[in-house]
Amino acid sequence: MGRRILVAGCGSIAAVKLPQLVSSLVQHGAQVRCVLSPKAEQFVSPLALASLSRHPCSLEAHQWDPCQPRPLHIALAEWAELVLVAPLSVTTMARLVHGLADTLLSSTLLASQAPLLVAPAMNTAMWEAPAVQANWQALCHWPRLLPLEPSSGLLACDSRGMGRLPELELILQGTRAALVTGGVADLKGLRILCSAGPTREFLDPVRCLTNPSSGRMGVAMALMARLRGAAVELVHGPLSNVPPSWLEPLETCPVVSAAEMGAALAQRLPQVDGLVMAAAVADHGPGLTSSVKWPKGALPNPLPLQEVADLSAGLASQLRRDQWMLGFAAQQGLDRARALEKQERKGFDWIFLNAIDLAGQGFGQQTNGGILIWGDGREQGLNTQDKAALAGAIWSALAKELHQFHRSGPDKV
Ligand SMILES: Cc1cc2nc3c(=O)[nH]c(=O)nc-3n(C[C@H](O)[C@H](O)[C@H](O)COP(=O)(O)O)c2cc1C
Incomplete structure (x- = not known):
């Protein structure tokens, strides 16, 4: 791939899949940086992501570090050629739709002009909640955004249904497509x-x-x-x-x-x-x-x-x-x-x-x-x-x- 990909992980149990995703992207030749929401830090080890991406993993506390020469969210947003939000949580989805820049992760996404690939993961009832569906529909209308719907299967809450993070292989193919098109749905309508x-x-x-x-x-x-x-x-x-x-x-x-x-x-x-x-x-x-x-x-x-x-x-x-x-x-x-x-x-x-x-x-x-x-x-x-x-x-x-x-x-x- 040879491209600069920012992987942004939110607070979902599916964040445990991030190390494998980052490793696959690196093996495909991508340069990867990671940013985690404060809640995501509780699900996945920043150290593992730093090792696998060969670069420090950006965390909420870094945003407020007085040693940062530039606002971290701007530096990350400008670095990325593609931002991959996986897993996207219900809360961060709402933050994006309503323009709330109250975390490093959401500030970075709002500051980014790069194509976005978003892969939500959550419990089926949460996914089907009218407010979540309304936010998802609104997000899908963003320009430069490739939405990957959650897949169906066994969830961490022991139920079966829609809400699983799409398979990593599918996220890799979505990444490939978004890098080619700049996230623009150029075959829409066909x-x-x-x-x-x-x-x-x-x-x-x-x-x-x-x-x-x-x-x-x-x-x-x-x-x-x-x-x-x-x-x-x-x-x-x-x-x-x-x-x-x-x-x-x-x-x-x-x-x-x-x-x-x-x-x-x-x-x-x-x-x-x-x-x-x-x-x-x-x-x-x-x-x-x-x-x-x-x-x-x-x-x-x-x-x-x-x-x-x-x-x-x-x-x-x-x-x-x-x-x-x-x-x-x-x-x-x-x-x-x-x-x-x-x-x-x-x-x-x-x-x-x-x-x-x-x-x-x-x-x-x-x-x-x-x-x-x-x-x-x-x-x-x-x-x-x-x-x-x-x-x-x-x-x-x-x-x-x-x-x-x-x-x-x-x-x-
Ligand atoms: C064990 C556990 C699992 C969770 N799984 C999910 C999930 O899969 N999807 C989701 O949207 N929220 C999930 N949440 C709730 C989010 O962590 C919570 O909404 C949080 O505010 C998300 O913040 P963030 O978007 O900044 O990461 C989970 C919470 C806990 C405690």
């Missing part, structure tokens, strides 16, 4: 449908034709769009190697076969502005299927294959002029001519070409890179990087165009 993962074409109840796609790239596209303000629906095949927390902020529809994926996407397509087709849909299924398991010796050999209808071409043919489609082409080598031919044949507005045979790219990998190609042949190379970072780079390349998208020519439907 409704985006994404597909991800492989499909499985069953030959009998225990055998299938599939591929090694993990779904990580497609889910990363969906997550980054969501974190940048879009309303996102994700239709996905069986996923592997995708952090479960990436799915948390998304509306998801799990499917298994190409036919199920086609039906789920076609049903949702009319309601969205655009479709990201990142799923690795089977192009062939077994020509013979059985509802009972074939005995080993009775398996059809050779196995007859049957072509599966081209799902993405079918969906592209149903697009209105105001709907766009981004396709992915996983190929051996970076063959632009083949990618352009695929783009034209299938009717994609953009295609992302990535090589499956280059180191650090393709199916099952954590990283990917390639070339984003426009219909008119323009292109932008995107370095091999973490798939979530790559998804962010693809959205950055397209964000402006998506808001004013209108294809020339008639509707395709």
